[in-house]
Amino acid sequence: MTFASDNWAGAAPEIIAAIADANEGAVPAYGGDDLTKRVERRFAEIFDCDLSVFFVATGGAANGLALSVMTPPYAMVLCHEESHIQMDECAGPEFFTGGAKLLPIAGAGGKLTVDAISKALSGFPERPPHGAPASVLSLTQGTECGTRYSVDELKSLTKFAHDAGLLVHVDGARFANAVAASGKSPADLSWRSGVDVLCFGGTKNGCIAAEAVVFFDKDKAHDFEMRRKRAGHLLSKMRFIAAQFDAYLTDDLWLRLAGQANQMAAKLSAGLAAIDGVAISYPTEINEVFACFPDGIAEKLRAEGYWLYPWITPGDPANGKMSRMITSFRTTDEEVETYLDLVRRLI
Amino acid sequence: MTFASDNWAGAAPEIIAAIADANEGAVPAYGGDDLTKRVERRFAEIFDCDLSVFFVATGGAANGLALSVMTPPYAMVLCHEESHIQMDECAGPEFFTGGAKLLPIAGAGGKLTVDAISKALSGFPERPPHGAPASVLSLTQGTECGTRYSVDELKSLTKFAHDAGLLVHVDGARFANAVAASGKSPADLSWRSGVDVLCFGGTKNGCIAAEAVVFFDKDKAHDFEMRRKRAGHLLSKMRFIAAQFDAYLTDDLWLRLAGQANQMAAKLSAGLAAIDGVAISYPTEINEVFACFPDGIAEKLRAEGYWLYPWITPGDPANGKMSRMITSFRTTDEEVETYLDLVRRLI
Amino acid sequence: MTFASDNWAGAAPEIIAAIADANEGAVPAYGGDDLTKRVERRFAEIFDCDLSVFFVATGGAANGLALSVMTPPYAMVLCHEESHIQMDECAGPEFFTGGAKLLPIAGAGGKLTVDAISKALSGFPERPPHGAPASVLSLTQGTECGTRYSVDELKSLTKFAHDAGLLVHVDGARFANAVAASGKSPADLSWRSGVDVLCFGGTKNGCIAAEAVVFFDKDKAHDFEMRRKRAGHLLSKMRFIAAQFDAYLTDDLWLRLAGQANQMAAKLSAGLAAIDGVAISYPTEINEVFACFPDGIAEKLRAEGYWLYPWITPGDPANGKMSRMITSFRTTDEEVETYLDLVRRLI
Amino acid sequence: MTFASDNWAGAAPEIIAAIADANEGAVPAYGGDDLTKRVERRFAEIFDCDLSVFFVATGGAANGLALSVMTPPYAMVLCHEESHIQMDECAGPEFFTGGAKLLPIAGAGGKLTVDAISKALSGFPERPPHGAPASVLSLTQGTECGTRYSVDELKSLTKFAHDAGLLVHVDGARFANAVAASGKSPADLSWRSGVDVLCFGGTKNGCIAAEAVVFFDKDKAHDFEMRRKRAGHLLSKMRFIAAQFDAYLTDDLWLRLAGQANQMAAKLSAGLAAIDGVAISYPTEINEVFACFPDGIAEKLRAEGYWLYPWITPGDPANGKMSRMITSFRTTDEEVETYLDLVRRLI
Missing domain, CATH: 3.40.640.10 (Type I PLP-dependent aspartate aminotransferase-like (Major domain))
Structure with missing residues (x-):
């Protein structure tokens, strides 16, 4: 994941x-x-x-x-x-x-x-x-x-x-x-x-x-x-x-798959929001989470194999700071928890 | 088939x-x-x-x-x-x-x-x-x-x-x-x-x-x-x-699949060529057979569930007479034989 | 001209x-x-x-x-x-x-x-x-x-x-x-x-x-x-x-201009048709004349400053033999006669 | 003009x-x-x-x-x-x-x-x-x-x-x-x-x-x-x-024509700038003058035959207020003066 x-x-x-x-x-x-x-x-x-x-x-x-x-x-x-x-x-x-x-x-x-x-x-x-x-x-x-x-x-x-x-x-x-x-x-x-x-x-x-x-x-x-x-x-x-x-x-397979992705995003978002220094960028309303990590953290997460997409907004002075994380129907509670643990450890 | x-x-x-x-x-x-x-x-x-x-x-x-x-x-x-x-x-x-x-x-x-x-x-x-x-x-x-x-x-x-x-x-x-x-x-x-x-x-x-x-x-x-x-x-x-x-x-799966299709076309072509009144239009060199049937036969074959595509050549006066038959990797000897039997019966 | x-x-x-x-x-x-x-x-x-x-x-x-x-x-x-x-x-x-x-x-x-x-x-x-x-x-x-x-x-x-x-x-x-x-x-x-x-x-x-x-x-x-x-x-x-x-x-300026061009083409076409060895290719019905000259003549006409466009028909075995001549509202009787004289002299 | x-x-x-x-x-x-x-x-x-x-x-x-x-x-x-x-x-x-x-x-x-x-x-x-x-x-x-x-x-x-x-x-x-x-x-x-x-x-x-x-x-x-x-x-x-x-x-015809247009624009711009209530929108550096007139004036100028193009800027809240005036090689001092007189009279 x-x-x-x-x-x-x-x-x-x-x-x-x-x-x-x-x-x-x-x-x-x-x-x-x-x-x-x-x-x-x-x-x-x-x-x-x-x-x-x-x-x-x-x-x-x-x-x-x-x-x-x-x-x-x-x-x-x-x-x-x-x-x-x-x-x-x-x-x-x-x-x-x-x-x-x-x-x-x-x-x-x-x-x-x-x-x-x-x-x-x-x-x-x-x-x-x-x-x-x-x-x-x-x-x-x-x-x-x-x-x-x-x-x-x-x-x-x-x-x-x-x-x-x-x-x-x-x-x-x-x-x-x-x-x-x-x-x-x-x-x-x-x-x-x-x-x-x-x-x-x-x-x-x-x-x-x-x-x-x-x-x-x-x-x-x-x-x-x-x-x-x-x-x-x-x-x-x-x-x-x-x-x-x-x-x-x-x-309703389509809604069950989407629902699982959404829930994992919500869990991920809530977990990140509770970590000091992590700022959630947009409301997490579907299966995508955007956050700004303290300097250097995104790089460390990537080094651990988490492919954080750097989100770029045309003309935004904060460009390069925001990371996108996407969950899917396959994402599990355990994966989210493992990741949150890692973020907590790194900060 | x-x-x-x-x-x-x-x-x-x-x-x-x-x-x-x-x-x-x-x-x-x-x-x-x-x-x-x-x-x-x-x-x-x-x-x-x-x-x-x-x-x-x-x-x-x-x-x-x-x-x-x-x-x-x-x-x-x-x-x-x-x-x-x-x-x-x-x-x-x-x-x-x-x-x-x-x-x-x-x-x-x-x-x-x-x-x-x-x-x-x-x-x-x-x-x-x-x-x-x-x-x-x-x-x-x-x-x-x-x-x-x-x-x-x-x-x-x-x-x-x-x-x-x-x-x-x-x-x-x-x-x-x-x-x-x-x-x-x-x-x-x-x-x-x-x-x-x-x-x-x-x-x-x-x-x-x-x-x-x-x-x-x-x-x-x-x-x-x-x-x-x-x-x-x-x-x-x-x-x-x-x-x-x-x-x-x-x-070599690709060649085996193609080979089977080709062989079935060859068999079909040879079988049709041997039937009086059926004219093979082009040399059968891959998995497609083109033939002209006696009047009314193509229609009867279609009525039996054989979807013979009427082959049209721009400017050809024989347009509408020629039928295309395509074989695939799934075509079996039995299918070809059943079809040839039917053609023979109908003519 | x-x-x-x-x-x-x-x-x-x-x-x-x-x-x-x-x-x-x-x-x-x-x-x-x-x-x-x-x-x-x-x-x-x-x-x-x-x-x-x-x-x-x-x-x-x-x-x-x-x-x-x-x-x-x-x-x-x-x-x-x-x-x-x-x-x-x-x-x-x-x-x-x-x-x-x-x-x-x-x-x-x-x-x-x-x-x-x-x-x-x-x-x-x-x-x-x-x-x-x-x-x-x-x-x-x-x-x-x-x-x-x-x-x-x-x-x-x-x-x-x-x-x-x-x-x-x-x-x-x-x-x-x-x-x-x-x-x-x-x-x-x-x-x-x-x-x-x-x-x-x-x-x-x-x-x-x-x-x-x-x-x-x-x-x-x-x-x-x-x-x-x-x-x-x-x-x-x-x-x-x-x-x-x-x-x-x-x-009616447009019709007068076109009429003059047409008449000059007709005159040119009739003049060429009367010359032994020149074959008119198409009926001359507007202001374009197409003709086949004896070998070497078109080249000589071009050398005299007449820009004969070699007319090409897709797939025509006679390609390269036919010359196109176009008249315009400016073409004069004299120009046509001078040209016809030249053709006659060259053949 | x-x-x-x-x-x-x-x-x-x-x-x-x-x-x-x-x-x-x-x-x-x-x-x-x-x-x-x-x-x-x-x-x-x-x-x-x-x-x-x-x-x-x-x-x-x-x-x-x-x-x-x-x-x-x-x-x-x-x-x-x-x-x-x-x-x-x-x-x-x-x-x-x-x-x-x-x-x-x-x-x-x-x-x-x-x-x-x-x-x-x-x-x-x-x-x-x-x-x-x-x-x-x-x-x-x-x-x-x-x-x-x-x-x-x-x-x-x-x-x-x-x-x-x-x-x-x-x-x-x-x-x-x-x-x-x-x-x-x-x-x-x-x-x-x-x-x-x-x-x-x-x-x-x-x-x-x-x-x-x-x-x-x-x-x-x-x-x-x-x-x-x-x-x-x-x-x-x-x-x-x-x-x-x-x-x-x-x-240098091209530069003379452009120079005349430019000078007329400069004169027009300076004249307008000197009129109370008229605001020049952009520096007048070629042959175009942009200005905001007091309410109702642009309409009156149009009624007098001056075709003032209303300049629209995407997303600009002032849209519709700004008027564009373009001079050309044909514009004369007199035309500019007549226009400025009219503006002064109307305001």
Whole structure:
């Protein structure tokens, strides 16, 4: 256990078993098989509404393809300056959308506010065809900083966005953690709060490679299928993604996995907060803990094999001081305790 | 068994087992793990040379990304008019390359000849900046029509291409079948015959989703890594692709799987050829059989559950008459015999 | 006079004068000026219908931008294999459309036929999302080979295209020559014959740099304005393009200029045809003459300063033998006679 | 005179005359003519160094094409948040570069500082392939806010950029104004201060449509020619852009035109500063004046026909209060005085 990333954790045993089970017989490729169709319908039940859903293997593909059908290539996507689409996808959204502009906006704890968005938009008054018009508001739920948007926050953000003519995209690589932590239903945290398109992640939460792009307005998905194929993201043996989601959504596995990760983060956060000299940077609301250690401690922890990711915020004078620790469905109480003991010993 | 596609066949048990085995412990994401590094080195052994190799999940991604580092966006890729990159990727190569042009060229049995390429190129004399200059020759090995290029054919094609200043790309979705059928080494069928970049397929031959892009000149791979990430094709839990290739390349599993598919195709082809009224369309050199049945027979076979893909050739007056049948590692003697019996009964 | 290209000819004096005249006073930029608005309305009169029109400076921009609003980026534009968009724009259409595929189709004398298009399309049956679906038929009027489509030919081509769900684009870099030669009205040769979008050229026919993209269905132009700006093709001092078109469309200047060019081509063609050993390659229907001279003659003509463009047809065994000669509004009877005398003397 | 934009001003008489003069005879198209070649060489004299230069018709094309050869498509261009490439080109740079990211950075008076850039970059540590790596620093000289970079400022910015591995691009739509106002040589304000590529504007300063992209390292221009053609920005009758630059660069016309605009701005700025209640927003260092008028005054000035552009700064609480006034080579002392009288009367 290194607390480096939920991507380091491998897959849940149920997911591995589902892949093995799905290997029976010859079935149509490219999602024409019964399992894929059945699991697609399962999403409608989970979200309690009619919807269109598409499976891909990575979160970057999910975000990029979703945005590519939400914005024209000459328009602008508003996003948090620390969001994955801005910081971690190597200009992928610009690639998928054919050149749409990303407008990075600052906000405490990885969260955008109506005020910040409004201020940013005030700099881009309507003057076609000169400025790229804003087309999409992209939110991350749970955020890159381990926080969550409440239903109320979501509703005011999506209302503002819709009033301004924008569609709302949610990067939900850790949507499961947000749902599990909030106690809200998937519907409450998505379309009932005004979300138009949700990238629903499985990979970080115990799948091998399984992401779903969910369109709550089926009409808005019109050419997603063509764009997915064009970008090489239509898997021929689609049944193996479907199988992962099948297991993931059965008996609330996804919420149990996320819940375990969340609890371990909470325990880790509380333990660190109680140690003199350690400052927790953001509220620990999902499975990520951010903290500043006394000088030299992070280095020592790394030397002990804990891969603390140094969290960097654009323009932050404290850059390099903050460490990110991520828990996963595999993290155990014992691992957290061993780590806390080490931190206490080192300080 | 439907003979529809090798993509319908699921995965070999060794591949499934390898995925399960790879699920131990926390390891670095994005290909930083030891298994990925070890399997990358394994490719160098298999191909008997130093090389750069990158894993992705689909053949469309492999081809598109490979081409994107081989051609500038204003240049032209020569390919067979029935090639996968021209006919089956929904303009994916144009997308990945940022708008490079594909020049489709006709050729019997899915194969390009020096003569056909030379004639096509004669229509595009050097006159920068007006015409898009040719930059890449793309071949398919084994071809979409179930044929193979011999070492001699490859050498003359790649020599012609290199003399004309082109790089040579091979779409090797069925490279394993070509190697197994030819009895040549992977090196003989690739770099020793002048191939610059090979998309080495695993998916159609018993993997779940595993394709490798192999650069025989490491310098030519310079920004593949960035382009793969940008396009959402860098899997976070890369170990699970690496694991597939690990098993695939162990004890010649890949050649055994391909060999079985090839043998079943040979048996099927020979059996069909012996039936009065059935005409084999192309030499059966890998795991694909193309045949024209008497009127009405293909429909009856489909009604019996055999998903015969109607093969279409641009501009061919016989369009709609030809049926494609594909075998896989899972195809059995019994299945072929049952099918041949049915064909005989129906005619 | 070199017969090299109508692009070598400079501008008509009326066009130069109009630019000077338009230089009065401060007027809104980017097409917000009265002159631009007035000239835009003038197009509606010339074409006898309501329409949307946009001015740009080059034919490559006109074609690329027009296609970019006519096709999604994953679809396919059918065009003649010798068309300007395929051969002469350095993969520009692929760039502007974000990666749409061009499907080159052969046809005698630079012209497409329903039969050739139908045959080409038969190779691309509907099978989304695998093949790029055909979205646009692009015709050139007058063609690259100096021929013209008749109204009847246009009507059957556009009917076939519309029945197949395609929009019809016309590259009209030499539309003026086609109109002048046919004696038909601009409307007859465009929307009344089923053309959806016309790139109406001025540059080759006596303007400095003036092309108009005409949408006969205003709804189809929806985001052209944004795409033109994004591509750097919205001129700030738009009045100077508008002024060119103002003069060009006044008192039929455009038809007089084109008529002169056409007549000189006819005279040149007839003169060459009468010379033993010279073979006219295509009917001379606008301002381009194609001929094969006896061996060595073309070289001698070039040595005398006549820049004969060697016309290349993809896959044509006669490549290199055919010479293109283009006349312009500036070509005089005397120049043609002098040239014919020279040819006669050399043979 | 409206002070709306230097784009409203039309062209200098010398420019118009040069176009008329260039209309003699048939000359090669696409820049193959002697005039174009001669004027290209003239740039080397003006800048006192060997260089490559390319002509286009718009500033958006110049910037977009320049950036497209300076950055790979997965990298990042640093620019001022009020720069033209970020605010006014409808996501053009993203289009031309094939999807490179723009990182907008704040800075007083339209100017970037080493400190601001350094802080912004600190948020993007090297971690390929996840974050888009910074590739280019784009500066604007003179700026969108009417200010200028001094030679010292330029040198420290370009040194910082080069040390960080970035190339330096300058949007010089008003480079002439900056040179005229600074008294420095074109070389001092460009390559001698570390600028790699300069977009040298003519259009805003008395040309009709003439922009030059200047590469001070000829090797860096390697495929500009192909990209210009592909984007429809290679004018066939290139002589007419060359002619504009020929006149523009003769007898310092460009500096005289810019000098007049600058002086009128200085006079306007001084006049306004002397009026109680009017606050000059930025130092008036070229031909742009920014001021805040007492409430209601800007509206009254607009009602009198002065088209005051309301200057918007992203995130600025004073948005909507600031007015931009631009002078041009055509602005006269009398016009400025008449305007100042009006302002005085209205307040």
